[in-house]
Amino acid sequence: MKEGKSSLYPNDAISEAVTNYSEAHSLDLPKPLLDYHEHIFNNVPNSHLTISTFQAQGLIFLARLIGAKRVLEVGVFLGFSSLAWSHAVGDSGTVTGLEFSADYASQAEAAFAAQGRRNITLHVGDGLETLPALNPDEPYDIVFIDAQKSGYPAYLRAVLDSSRPDSPRRLLRKGGLIIGDNALRRGLVADDSEANPHRPSAPPGEDYPNKHNDVMKVREFNDLVKSSDRLEAFLMPLWDGLNLARLVD
Numbered sequence: 001m002k003e004g005k006s007s008l009y010p011n012d013a014i015s016e017a018v019t020n021y022s023e024a025h026s027l028d029l030p031k032p033l034l035d036y037h038e039h040i041f042n043n044v045p046n047s048h049l050t051i052s053t054f055q056a057q058g059l060i061f062l063a064r065l066i067g068a069k070r071v072l073e074v075g076v077f078l079g080f081s082s083l084a085w086s087h088a089v090g091d092s093g094t095v096t097g098l099e100f101s102a103d104y105a106s107q108a109e110a111a112f113a114a115q116g117r118r119n120i121t122l123h124v125g126d127g128l129e130t131l132p133a134l135n136p137d138e139p140y141d142i143v144f145i146d147a148q149k150s151g152y153p154a155y156l157r158a159v160l161d162s163s164r165p166d167s168p169r170r171l172l173r174k175g176g177l178i179i180g181d182n183a184l185r186r187g188l189v190a191d192d193s194e195a196n197p198h199r200p201s202a203p204p205g206e207d208y209p210n211k212h213n214d215v216m217k218v219r220e221f222n223d224l225v226k227s228s229d230r231l232e233a234f235l236m237p238l239w240d241g242l243n244l245a246r247l248v249d
């Protein structure tokens, strides 16, 4: 039987060449979006929080594949991925973003204005409160979860609870996608043994409790997706892991 494992390339140099080649042979991103990504990476210390341009290409492709016009993003940071969704859905579509930090939200809004993107609305606050309070006229086509990892299971439950098939108003449409970013957390979700060099330094390492808890919560999220008979999933081992879950009812 053919092996399914995805360590396709012999070393880091070839992996990088393959990524660059794939990026160059995928859909084009608008120049302002590329420039904004470069600006973030050259000027912002925690720029790693932003998705890559290659991931943006993948998300735009997915959105267009399902004809998405309405996207909900949980975790906006400086607005790069919101801008990618905004481009994906076009001027006739809308993007709603939930962001905890008022500072990040205002920087993101400045970027939206600078790029003339008027179809993005942000709600500032804890997504665990702002998400369940949403009551959209029309359901979303995509919910992209990219906020605190400890909240992933709760976000998933809230989306499912607010998208019942018998409900007159629902958050996510039938056939819509819930996309969980960082679903593999540098491989730790699948294997956080000593064999994984990204394993958080064991206690008493300062970062251990939070990082370990994040891994447990992302595992819980992936398990909930898999065990729900309302979802059909493909956990894509690309980037930091992307859990693609389609709402079947």
Ligand SMILES: C[S@@+](CC[C@H](N)C(=O)[O-])C[C@H]1O[C@@H](n2cnc3c(N)ncnc32)[C@H](O)[C@@H]1O
Binding pocket: 049, 050, 051, 074, 075, 076, 077, 078, 079, 080, 081, 082, 098, 099, 100, 101, 104, 125, 126, 127, 128, 146, 147, 148, 151
């Ligand atoms: C990984 S970053 C998002 C990156 C963004 N999606 C992008 O690719 O450009 C995670 C964001 O989630 C936000 N966040 C953390 N906890 C949150 C919460 N409880 N509610 C809403 N946003 C939260 C953080 O402030 C941060 O901006």
